[in-house]
Amino acid sequence: MSIEFDKSLETGNELIDTEHKELIARVNKLTDACAAGKEKNIAVQTLDFLMDYTEYHFRDEEKLQEENGYPLLESHKVQHGRFVRAVEELKEMLEEEEGPSDAFVAAVKKNVVDWLLNHIQVWDKQVAQFIREN
Numbered sequence: 555m556s557i558e559f560d561k562s563l564e565t566g567n568e569l570i571d572t573e574h575k576e577l578i579a580r581v582n583k584l585t586d587a588c589a590a591g592k593e594k595n596i597a598v599q600t601l602d603f604l605m606d607y608t609e610y611h612f613r614d615e616e617k618l619q620e621e622n623g624y625p626l627l628e629s630h631k632v633q634h635g636r637f638v639r640a641v642e643e644l645k646e647m648l649e650e651e652e653g654p655s656d657a658f659v660a661a662v663k664k665n666v667v668d669w670l671l672n673h674i675q676v677w678d679k680q681v682a683q684f685i686r687e688n
Contacts, residue, residue, distance in 0.1 A: 555663055556582040563674050565682035569618065573611045574674055580604045581666055588654040588662055597654050601645050604666075608638065615678070622685050633677055640665035 557563075557578045564571055580603055587600040612634040619627045644665060647658055654662075 555585045555588075555659075555667060557667060557671065563671070565674070565679050567618075567682040567685060570615060570678055570682060573614060574678070577604075577607055577611055577670070580607050581670060584662060584666065588659045594648060594651070594653040597648055597658075598645065601641060601648065605638070605641055608641065612638075615681070618685070619681055622688060624681055624684055626680070630677055630681065633673060637665075637669055637673070640669065 559575050559578050563574060563578075565574070580600075584597070584600045584604050587597040616627065616631060616634070618624075619630060624630070644658070644661055647661060648654065651658060
């Protein structure tokens, strides 16, 4: 379930791509922490680790958009907010369980892995293209 940063995820913006590599590394640590037999506290710590960097990255990305007059900044912020809420819900879900369950792993795939891939390939590539063209 891990993500590999490849050409399909490159935006062409050095800052965004560098931070995406780190974000993907943290998502991959989360998916590893969800493997069978892993302890709950490892997954909780990894979720916290992911959220710390996510907040940093989203701030940088939104600042870059603001500095460049990106017209869809507010919509992009809404997308970021959805991701933050999804991760918070995952943490609540995990706290109610003894460890990463099959349902939790499925939620991580949908709400973290799939969301991130779609967000980079659609939303972030649009930002990078706007910045290049302006």
